[in-house]
Amino acid sequence: MTNLLQIGSITEAMRERLESAFTIHQVDNFDAKKITHVVTNGHDGLSPDIMSSLENLKVISGYGVGYDAIDTVEAVRRGIIVTHTPNVLNEEVATTALLLMLSCYREVLRDDAYVRSGDWEVKGGAPLTRSADNQTVGILGLGRIGQAIANKLAPWNATIVYHSRNKKDVEYTYYKSVTEMAKDCDVLICITPGGPSTDNIVNSEVMEALGPNGTLINVSRGSVVDESALIDALKSGKLGWAGLDVFESEPAVPEALRNLPNTVLLPHVGSGTVETRAAMGALTVENLLKHLKDGTVISAVPECAHL
Ligand code: NAP
Ligand code: 8YV
Numbered sequence: 001m002t003n004l005l006q007i008g009s010i011t012e013a014m015r016e017r018l019e020s021a022f023t024i025h026q027v028d029n030f031d032a033k034k035i036t037h038v039v040t041n042g043h044d045g046l047s048p049d050i051m052s053s054l055e056n057l058k059v060i061s062g063y064g065v066g067y068d069a070i071d072t073v074e075a076v077r078r079g080i081i082v083t084h085t086p087n088v089l090n091e092e093v094a095t096t097a098l099l100l101m102l103s104c105y106r107e108v109l110r111d112d113a114y115v116r117s118g119d120w121e122v123k124g125g126a127p128l129t130r131s132a133d134n135q136t137v138g139i140l141g142l143g144r145i146g147q148a149i150a151n152k153l154a155p156w157n158a159t160i161v162y163h164s165r166n167k168k169d170v171e172y173t174y175y176k177s178v179t180e181m182a183k184d185c186d187v188l189i190c191i192t193p194g195g196p197s198t199d200n201i202v203n204s205e206v207m208e209a210l211g212p213n214g215t216l217i218n219v220s221r222g223s224v225v226d227e228s229a230l231i232d233a234l235k236s237g238k239l240g241w242a243g244l245d246v247f248e249s250e251p252a253v254p255e256a257l258r259n260l261p262n263t264v265l266l267p268h269v270g271s272g273t274v275e276t277r278a279a280m281g282a283l284t285v286e287n288l289l290k291h292l293k294d295g296t297v298i299s300a301v302p303e304c305a306h307l
Contacts, residue, residue: 002292005030005054007040010063014039014281021292037061037288043250043268045069059291062301063284064271065089065144068194068221072303082301083287087144088279089271094148096270097189097219100243103264104215105132110261133157138185140178140202141192141220142168149189161185164192178202182209187217194221204229207239215241219270222248231256234263245270 004022018024018039025035032053040046042064048071051057060070062084075082103109107129113119114126134157139146142162150160150172160172163181167174175181178201182188188210192198202216202225210216216239218225227248233239235256243264247253250268257263271280287297300307 002036003031003034004037004039004288005035005050007038007046007050008044008063009041010039010284011277011281013278014063014285017285018288021289037291039063039284039288040070042066042069046071048074051075059083059288059297061284061287061297063280066193066221067301068223072301076303076307079307081291081297081304081307083284083297083299083304084301085280085283086299088283089276090144090148091152092273092276093145093191093219093270094152096245096266097145097149097191097217098152100217100219100245100264100266101137101187101189101215102132104217104241104243104262105130109264135159135186136161136184138162138175138181138188139172140164140181140188140190140224141198142170142172143191145219146189146191149191179206179209182206182214183211185210185214187215189217190220190224192220192224194223198224200224200226200229202226202230204233204238207233210239212237213240215243217243219245222246222250227254227257231260234260 001023003025004018005025007027033056035054036056036058038046038060040060040062042062046060051074057080060080060082062070065084065086067082067084070082072082111126136159137153139149139160139162142164153160161175161181161184162172163175163178190202207229230242231254234242241262245266246268253265283299287299291297
């Protein structure tokens with residue numbers, strides 16, 4: 001049997017299928033020389049220490065589309081194929097982005113607390129909220145998920161604008177500058193990859209451009225948003241609201257952020273439904289099984305597509 005190193009947890013369905021073809025080793029007990037395949041996830045990735053110890057490594061299969069926790073430069077240098085799970089989670093993550101946006105606009109957490117506390121009976125009707133209809137929504141990263149977000153916003157009659165590295169062949173207005181886009185937006189939704197090229201791309205200047213009536217939604221990576229600047233902007237009122245699924249040092253979330261009333265916070269569950277996680281798990285496994293069968297994979301990350 002081929003030897004697979006498991007980083008992080010895998011589902012029972014994944015384990016059953018993997019055990020038919022691999023001997024699965026855990027990180028606390030493995031013989032580095034034997035390992036040819038790794039299964040991991042977007043959060044844990046593969047540490048440089050473990051990666052360098054695996055001299056016979058051929059494939060790293062990631063459960064998730066984001067692969068910023070895997071050193072692809074080193075993988076390409078060593079001829080190791082990195083795979084991920086694009087497309088199967090587009091709709092779910094887009095739904096999460098909208099869930100956060102609508103929750104901020106309609107103050108779902110505040111009003112839920114109003115009912116539960118009994119305040120409704122004592123104080124009467126809750127204060128009014130803002131309509132999420134007819135908003136200008138800036139999508140930072142108009143890729144697979146970004147486009148799914150744009151599609152899902154159509155029933156709310158949103159005007160979509162976007163910033164990506166490259167201008168796309170779409171009807172939406174393109175902005176070269178994130179700050180200039182933020183000035184024209186009611187909502188900014190971040191859905192780029194993480195990593196050095198997007199590190200703190202949403203800084204205090206962008207947040208102030210979005211403004212006191214603006215809403216920031218982050219379903220990308222915590223590193224994309226300057227978290228301490230975000231806390232300052234939300235506290236001072238320079239930014240109106242934030243809906244966040246991802247954080248700088250997950251699972252730690254700064255107390256200051258947790259105490260702010262103008263935030264909606266989720267524990268990185270953008271793709272976290274039974275259905276979507278099953279599809280991601282299946283693709284993660286199929287990449288490994290296909291490599292065993294014929295030396296190729298289904299969904300290599302772009303950097304490894306030529307390997
Ligand atoms: P994708 O199709 O590759 O789209 C990424 C988009 O980001 C592209 O439009 C790309 O622009 C843009 N981009 C990349 N680097 C950029 C930069 N430096 N500046 C500006 N724009 C940049 O990826 P996807 O499948 O939509 O996934 C996007 C990311 O979402 C993942 O990498 C992951 O971090 C995150 N994610 C989060 C969750 C969650 O649970 N919260 C779930 C899934 C994914 P070009 O097209 O011009 O290159
Ligand atoms: C996953 C994600 O929760 O796909 C991604 O990039 O962030 C999420 O879908 C994560 O990768 C699982 O570890």
